[in-house]
Amino acid sequence: MSSEEALSRDVTDVLGYLLKRAHLQLSAATTLALEPFGLDPRTLGVLRVLASRKSTSQQEVAQLLGVDRTSMVAFLDALEGRGIVSRRPLAHDRRRNVLELTESGRQVFEQASAAEREAEKAYIARLSVDDQRHLRQALRTIVTKS
Amino acid sequence: MSSEEALSRDVTDVLGYLLKRAHLQLSAATTLALEPFGLDPRTLGVLRVLASRKSTSQQEVAQLLGVDRTSMVAFLDALEGRGIVSRRPLAHDRRRNVLELTESGRQVFEQASAAEREAEKAYIARLSVDDQRHLRQALRTIVTKS
DNA sequence: TATTGTTATACTCTATAACTATA
């Protein structure tokens, strides 16, 4: 590669910058949109996993979200304290906790999920509908391993 | 929004997840690719700014990269110690430091920049060339403010 | 002996405030 080529590379040519900035910008917008519900994007992610499964353990949620199991404890302490999630030992393996959305937890989740979706829509509103679809699909493709 | 709609939303439908994961995955790959040069992606970003400008102050670099000016100090301490960047007070305003890539710094930058580019190419290799272009363009569009 | 949840700890990254030297 010639020196001129390297020199001509702008910050907005660096994919890492673009992804980082896009993530930070959207994250800020989503955080704001979720504030009225007392949730942040990561906590909503926990609720989403719980909403999509009949019964889940803390470790299972952690693995699905790609976070450490120790990170789950504080999340669930807060969610349980607010009556959004119930946590009780599994009958036939008392090491595991069974996690479930409460009825009010499910309502909070659905409202907050809708707010998150609106924030995303607003963030990519400058793209055509086709470009929005292509962006999502391209990200899915590169993010999916193997 | 109906309950079924909210429930059907998978993690890979959430744009925030996709952007976060893509950023983390690419960041890991780029970090690995830059290791032989003793650089990480953010430090290479500093070098890129210096390579593209005749003369720069620490504050100017910080603003261009969107980081705090206090973050620059440690980066530049390390880069100066390795003889990659020179730092001297500006003659007619001795509060400011003039930052410049040294000759060997420029070589390191160009080699590392090429390695970064290769890592990016590999990361999005599963997309068609057209889709790669569209992805970059879509990200530029949404990241660019106003 | 291995696993789940928990706690304590440490490490990275970044932001805030205060200090210095210059202007």
Place this chain on the structure above:
DNA sequence: TATAGTTATAGAGTATAACAATA
């Protein structure tokens, strides 16, 4: 008084190690 660089400090987020209860 305002600004550039610096330093010290604190906060968020995450990872590691060790522990108790259970299998």
